[in-house]
Amino acid sequence: MPVILVAIGALTVPLIWIAAQSAMSTAAPATLSEGGSAIDSGARIEIEGLRQQIEGLQAQMGVMQEQIQTIASRPAVIAPQQDTFVQVPESQGFVPDGDNAILDAYAQVVLIANRREVNPGINVGNSRFLEGFLGRPRQHLSNDCEAMDNPKLKSLLRVESVGPIRVQMLQPAIDSLKRVFRNVEATDPDLYARINTAGSLCVRQIRGTVGRTSTHSFGLAVDLNIDGKLDTLGDGKTQLGLTILADFFREEGWVWGAGFTREDSMHFEVSRQMLEKWREEGKI
Template structure:
């Protein structure tokens, strides 16, 4: 009775190279996404295919173990009542991604996600605007810089409520309008983890981040916070990043310590606003 399972398993082993090598060539799973932001549907399809291939690989590994045990005279793997086999593989788990936007994925080529956009670092911000307040601490405080304070507003922008400088809010509204028209399902899932926070950069004495200037916002999908520095993020945030980059915002996924919830106005955009007299 061992002959039939052995034949089936043998065929699976023969097909393994085709699944492992030919399929990824036909359908590139881990290619760097450089297309337009509107291609969010294709991005989801890629991740779903990636998940399916990973499930297939897991099944092949289990089949390889099973045929090895069969040929050596050992017992075939038995499936438990919970659907898992002797090695813990759950054969009842669906291949499709249940919640694509919230799916956590690796950030492909993350050091280059901002392309040619320049970061508005703390030195540039201080030289351009001065500090948002003179007595910075490690806690969030009010903004006292007259030039910046006069431009600070609190407003509902798309799916979130933020306190930022007016040009940044107007730009953020453009980003959200584009997302809403292109991908309303994703738009409805956007949540915020904060915007303005006037404090010094941790470990510094007189430097402030873009958050302290009202030029940055932290976003997530469904209110689930991203794990800082693990090189992964929610699929929905990778899609949002395309829209923000097109509007001249940089994404914190490119930082040495990845911060994929963080989006801030680029130096290029700030200089454009300065030329237009908006700041």
Template sequence: MRYGPAIIIAVALLLAPGLWFGLSHFLSEEDYQGSAVDSAARIELEGLRQQLDDLRLQLEDLRNEVARMPAGGQSFGANPDAEAEYLRQNAPNTIIDAYAEVVLIANRTEVNRGLEVASPAYLAEKLGLPREDASDSCQPMTNEALRQRLVLTQVGPIQVNMLQPAVDSLRVVFDNILRADPDLYARINTSGSLCVRAIRGTQNRFSTHSYGLAVDLNIDGHLDTFTDGRTQLGLTILADFFHAEGWVWGAGFSREDSMHFEVSRRQLDEWLAQGLL
């Protein structure tokens, strides 16, 4: 079936010159202006002339389409990856524009399926405070042991400033997304990672962002609306990839924050046990 369009195009291109010559002769100015042609016939002939012009444009489009096809038509032999890449770039994709659409979060309180956050008290116990005082604004990290483990780097489609184990884990997440859905991968954007500050509405309770263990993501640069119970469709897909690597999705928080992804307590414990932190 993949050769059908190419065959139709080829036949159309073969027939086009003869069809063009025949209709052009039939619709020549001489015939158009002949005394035997009445007004109704002239209207009909003018309609045919317009159809002929439309046909010429369509044939030109078909000719251009043929020129864009790989050598030998759409046969990719034993290279399915090349065929998939060609179809991804050229075939219609009805979902690609839906990634940024806002949808309701189904079973919002169940999305993390057994994963729990590392509370501010637990983070402070295991890692120490990122700095002595917390404010509502981002400030530098002064905890030297943590600061030495911070890495500012490009990870997949975004740049982050996070602790090394989190960077390594995030790289796995993005690699899996790229293999499974390159269109979604290309539209991932970030709203920030490291930010040493207090949790909204608290004093001296540092957020997970303060430790370089969280990242905020969005699709196409459109920020999620905080606490509205809705999110971008693309983020609901990303959440499964993050869950598989031990990250908690903020959509399940009591105050929904679906652009937020953070390392779970279970994953943090594994890194501590391995001596990575």
């Protein structure tokens, strides 16, 4: 029994230390050369690894507590010249795979922490607002991607290579996306090289609705992923690389779909504030 208690104490000390180190690692963000907060990808991945180590230690402590209860319920047995010990399983925490832990971790699927709070102070332009603000991109909508027939919006539509991907979007959105990817490339070129897309412009109604226009219909949204691996819609999880990208998009004023009622973490769209700013600047 005393040996078991000592073992629990030994596990508790690193648990506290890991939590403290995790908090300290998030306390002092770096800065981008062009201004604004930089994203420390290595620190983000280390934090995720520490979180998994903490969960592993907590699981071990739970097993040991059950063992204590089992031993306590047994009658006392004297066994001279024989030590009693508990075999502590090896940690199942985060173990880097390969020479570069960051490279191997970008496509790792993780839970989205506080996902309903990932767009602080940023407002979504819903379909009613977008149609009133920009007009309907197409008179009749279906579940299939079709051509845009709104002449004003169509005049702003462009097809361009933007950083590591090629998109078809409104010109102001393309210009904004270029700034996002420029910052990503400067801060984390390895992540930048692994960004892929599942599409941008798609003039259709929102799946499961009748006549509600998708943000993709206006050329104001893009779906991204790491290494071409598509995210599972609505499971509350995403690729670790997308959580890093989300910080860059938030700095630019984009909305991340991870915060939607039905989580869609591949999805990034222009916010209502950005649209109103572009209108004031005469861009749309």
